[in-house]
Amino acid sequence: MTYCVGLLLKEGLVMLSDTRTNAGLDNISTYRKMFFFERPGEVVITIMTAGSLSVTQTAMARLQEAIDAPDADETTSILKAPTLLKAASIIGNTLAETRLEIDEKLNAMNQGATASLIVAGQRKGGQMRLFLIYPEGNFIQATEDTPFLQIGEHKYGKPILDRVVKPGTSLADAKKAVLLSMDSTLRSNLSVGMPLDMAVIERDALQVTQRRRIEAGDPQFRAMSEAWSKALRDGFTQIEI
Amino acid sequence: MTYCVGLLLKEGLVMLSDTRTNAGLDNISTYRKMFFFERPGEVVITIMTAGSLSVTQTAMARLQEAIDAPDADETTSILKAPTLLKAASIIGNTLAETRLEIDEKLNAMNQGATASLIVAGQRKGGQMRLFLIYPEGNFIQATEDTPFLQIGEHKYGKPILDRVVKPGTSLADAKKAVLLSMDSTLRSNLSVGMPLDMAVIERDALQVTQRRRIEAGDPQFRAMSEAWSKALRDGFTQIEI
Numbered sequence: 001m002t003y004c005v006g007l008l009l010k011e012g013l014v015m016l017s018d019t020r021t022n023a024g025l026d027n028i029s030t031y032r033k034m035f036f037f038e039r040p041g042e043v044v045i046t047i048m049t050a051g052s053l054s055v056t057q058t059a060m061a062r063l064q065e066a067i068d069a070p071d072a073d074e075t076t077s078i079l080k081a082p083t084l085l086k087a088a089s090i091i092g093n094t095l096a097e098t099r100l101e102i103d104e105k106l107n108a109m110n111q112g113a114t115a116s117l118i119v120a121g122q123r124k125g126g127q128m129r130l131f132l133i134y135p136e137g138n139f140i141q142a143t144e145d146t147p148f149l150q151i152g153e154h155k156y157g158k159p160i161l162d163r164v165v166k167p168g169t170s171l172a173d174a175k176k177a178v179l180l181s182m183d184s185t186l187r188s189n190l191s192v193g194m195p196l197d198m199a200v201i202e203r204d205a206l207q208v209t210q211r212r213r214i215e216a217g218d219p220q221f222r223a224m225s226e227a228w229s230k231a232l233r234d235g236f237t238q239i240e241i
Numbered sequence: 242m243t244y245c246v247g248l249l250l251k252e253g254l255v256m257l258s259d260t261r262t263n264a265g266l267d268n269i270s271t272y273r274k275m276f277f278f279e280r281p282g283e284v285v286i287t288i289m290t291a292g293s294l295s296v297t298q299t300a301m302a303r304l305q306e307a308i309d310a311p312d313a314d315e316t317t318s319i320l321k322a323p324t325l326l327k328a329a330s331i332i333g334n335t336l337a338e339t340r341l342e343i344d345e346k347l348n349a350m351n352q353g354a355t356a357s358l359i360v361a362g363q364r365k366g367g368q369m370r371l372f373l374i375y376p377e378g379n380f381i382q383a384t385e386d387t388p389f390l391q392i393g394e395h396k397y398g399k400p401i402l403d404r405v406v407k408p409g410t411s412l413a414d415a416k417k418a419v420l421l422s423m424d425s426t427l428r429s430n431l432s433v434g435m436p437l438d439m440a441v442i443e444r445d446a447l448q449v450t451q452r453r454r455i456e457a458g459d460p461q462f463r464a465m466s467e468a469w470s471k472a473l474r475d476g477f478t479q480i481e482i
Contacts, residue, residue: 155396159425163470164477176482184400220482227480229404235472236405241417241465 001191002033002152004048005161005178006118008130008142011171012202012209013120016178017048018186020193034197035060037067040207043079043123045087046199050152051115051135052102059098059115063091084121084129088139091119096137116151124206156188157181171200176224179214183225196221242432243274243393245289246402246419247359249371249383252412253443253450254361257419258289259393259427261434275438276301278308281448284320284364286328287440291393292356292376293343300339300356304332325362325370329380332360337378357392365447397429398422412441417465420455424466437462 004017017033031053038044047063049056066076074080081087095117102113117133130142132149142149147167150158160181165174175198185192195218200210214221245258258274272294279285288304290297307317315321322328336358343354358374371383373390383390388408391399401422406415416439426433436459441451455462 155429156400158429159397159400160473160477162428163473172482173477176477176480179482180477180480187403188396188399224480224482228476231476231479232401232404232473235469235476236401236414236417236421238472239417239421239465239468241413241420241461 001189002050003150003154003157003182003185003189003192004033004050004118004152005148005150005154005157005181006048006120006130006142007148007165007169007174007178008120008128008167009147009169009171009174010167010203011174012200012205013046013122013128013130014171014174014178015046015048015118015120015197015199016182017197018182018192019195019197020191021053022191023053028193030193030195032197034199036199036208036211037063037079038207039079041124042206043121044201044205044207045078045084045119045121046201046208047091048118048151049115050117052099052113055095055099055102055113055115056117058102059091059095059117062094062098066090066094082123083126084123084131087121087123088119088129088131088133091117092133092137092139095133095135099135118149118151120201122201122204122206128201128203153185153189153192157185160184171202175200179221179224180228183228194218242430243291244391244395244398244423244426244430244433245274245291245359245393246389246391246395246398246422247289247361247371247383248389248406248410248415248419249361249369249408250388250410250412250415251408251444252415253441253446254287254363254369254371255412255415255419256287256289256359256361256438256440257423258438259423259433260436260438261432262294263432264294269434271434271436273438275440277440277449277452278304278320279448280320282365283447284362285442285446285448286319286325286360286362287442287449288332289359289392290356291358293340293354296336296340296343296354296356297358299343300332300336300358303335303339307331307335323364324367325364325372328362328364329360329370329372329374332358333374333378333380336374336376340376359390359392361442363442363445363447369442369444394426394430394433398426401425412443416441420462420465421469424469
């Protein structure tokens with residue numbers, strides 16, 4: 001499993017993903033699930049992936065090949081697509097085709113493959129966008145009413161987002177919120193694991209403004225996790241029923 | 242959907258269930274999901290239900306019929322079963338048979354029916370027990386390491402239980418923990434709804450010591466919910482990253 005979350009805020013985009021990948025409980029590995037595509041000053045796109053690794057890796061590789069191809073144009077390269085919406089369409093189509101191909105192969109074994117993506121980005125002159133792309137290639141967007149999107153093991157970490165994330169939330173608070181959301185998920189579900197990848201794209205920066213890998217023993221993350229545990233316990237103690 | 246949670250603590254058993262039942266999004270009703278079977282001073286059993294209403298209602302009715310039957314004996318009546326383990330077996334078998342019957346009927350329509358139960362209780366001279374009974378009739382028990390069991394929409398409300406519930410938790414704190422666990426679930430999932438049913442069986446009381454229905458506008462529950470929101474927001478604000 002996986003947990004990835006993206007926020008669309010007035011000040012920018014915030015993304016956080018874990019790295020645990022497993023094929024059965026005795027085959028656990030670490031794979032990056034956050035990918036960057038950018039031409040600084042022109043366009044920036046971040047993609048986070050959940051689901052079958054063979055689907056997501058192949059889809060990401062195909063998107064990169066299409067960017068690098070000598071005949072790349074605005075209908076094939078997500079960096080040349082004139083809008084983020086068109087880029088999301090290309091990504092959706094690539095995901096759907098890849099998934100269908102692999103799914104057909106696996107059907108012979110009575111297995112299936114599925115995957116979903118979160119796409120965040122901005123193109124010069126355009127708005128910041130945050131999409132959730134479904135396995136079939138269709139997608140939805142984050143809005144003012146629902147400024148966050150999640151893929152993978154999303155339930156454990158949703159209550160804290162429901163309570164604190166609004167479009168006007170500051171980037172500092174947003175980073176805290178996604179990290180605490182991940183912290184709850186890590187505690188409750190074995191299939192989500194450290195290290196984590198976090199990225200911030202500030203509004204109109206047109207490049208990834210901050211990227212950080214948070215390793216298992218990261219003292220800052222641990223301190224935050226312990227402070228949150230303490231805050232929850234203290235809050236719990238103070239409440240009267 | 243549904244959310245039910247049961248705790249097995251040194252001081253007693255604590256149960257909480259919601260009442261929302263839905264068949265599709267436009268057919269929502271309120272049904273009690275917590276059932277009591279007791280002979281005060283001798284045996285007390287509480288059952289909470291999740292899943293297909295036709296399965297759980299029929300299974301509960303059959304358990305009651307078996308108790309009331311003139312030829313009820315220790316192999317058919319859960320109140321006559323010599324141990325809680327044997328009572329859990331009767332309940333498991335009744336659930337499995339009922340589910341199978343209904344499932345076969347629904348198979349013709351390419352549909353299926355499933356249900357699971359939490360059973361809590363104590364018999365004179367025996368230990369307090371807390372079981373989770375699966376649709377197939379097999380079951381697991383709560384232990385010192387895992388003093389709580391959940392059925393239905395369990396993920397949103399698990400983080401708070403993971404953090405605060407230990408076997409030595411007081412009954413007052415336990416009631417608070419299950420109510421806050423429910424509060425998180427109510428906020429994040431539409432298929433779980435008020436009113437709530439809460440019950441406490443104190444150790445060796447051999448009867449339900451406390452039962453409470455919490456209605457939608459309950460001022461005490463609302464105050465607790467708001468105090469918890471405030472505690473979370475305050476805790477969130479104080480944490481530095």
